[in-house]
Amino acid sequence: xxxxxxxxxxxxxxxxxxxxxxxxxxxxxxxxxxxxxxxxxxxxxxxxxxxxxxxxxxxxxxxxxxxxxxxxxxxxxxxxxxxxxxxxxxxxxxxxxxxxxxxxxxxxxxxxxxxxxxxxxxxxxxxxxxxxxxxxxxxxxxxxxxxxxxxxxxxxxxxxxxxxxxxxxxxxxxxxxxxxxxxxxxxxx
Numbered sequence: 001x002x003x004x005x006x007x008x009x010x011x012x013x014x015x016x017x018x019x020x021x022x023x024x025x026x027x028x029x030x031x032x033x034x035x036x037x038x039x040x041x042x043x044x045x046x047x048x049x050x051x052x053x054x055x056x057x058x059x060x061x062x063x064x065x066x067x068x069x070x071x072x073x074x075x076x077x078x079x080x081x082x083x084x085x086x087x088x089x090x091x092x093x094x095x096x097x098x099x100x101x102x103x104x105x106x107x108x109x110x111x112x113x114x115x116x117x118x119x120x121x122x123x124x125x126x127x128x129x130x131x132x133x134x135x136x137x138x139x140x141x142x143x144x145x146x147x148x149x150x151x152x153x154x155x156x157x158x159x160x161x162x163x164x165x166x167x168x169x170x171x172x173x174x175x176x177x178x179x180x181x182x183x184x185x186x187x188x189x
Contacts, residue, residue, distance in 0.1 A: 017110050021143075
C-alpha cells in the first residue's frame with residue numbers, strides 16, 4: 001500500500017542514494033520518491049538525456065570527461081533539491097569526487113549495502129556498463145572493495161538490500177529516514 005508522507009517528516013533535506021553499480025539505487029529511489037510524494041532525480045538518467053549513453057561518453061571522451069559531467073550533474077541536482085526531501089540517485093562512482101562528497105554532506109545520505117551475489121544476475125544481464133567490460137564480476141568486486149569504505153563513511157543510513165522486494169526495502173528505508181530525522185531534531189533542541 002502506497003501512502004503520501006509530508007516531506008518534512010523525513011527531514012526536509014534531499015535524500016541521496018549511494019552504492020555500487022547494479023545495487024538498485026534507481027528502482028529504490030523511484031519507489032521511495034513515490035511513497036513520500038516527492039520528486040526523484042536519477043543523475044545517470046539526467047546525464048544520458050543531456051549527453052548520450054554513458055558507454056558512448058566513455059568511448060568518445062573518456063572516463064575523466066564523464067566524471068566532470070557527473071560532478072556537475074550531481075551539483076545541479078543537489079542545488080535544485082535544497083530544502084526539500086527530493087530523492088536523488090547517484091552513479092556508483094560519483095562519490096569518489098571530493099566536491100560531490102562535500103555537497104552531499106548537506107543531504108541525508110543512504111548507502112544501499114549489498115554483496116556480489118545480490119548484483120550478479122543484474123550485471124550478467126546488463127553489458128552496457130563500460131567499467132565492467134571483460135570480467136564484469138571481477139571488475140565489480142575490485143571496484144566495490146575500493147569504494148565500500150567511501151560509501152560507509154558518507155552514509156547517514158545504511159540499508160541492507162540483500163533481502164526483500166523494492167516496496168519492502170522502501171518501507172524499511174522510510175522508517176529509517178523518519179527515525180534519523182527525529183534523532184536529528186532531538187539533537188538540535
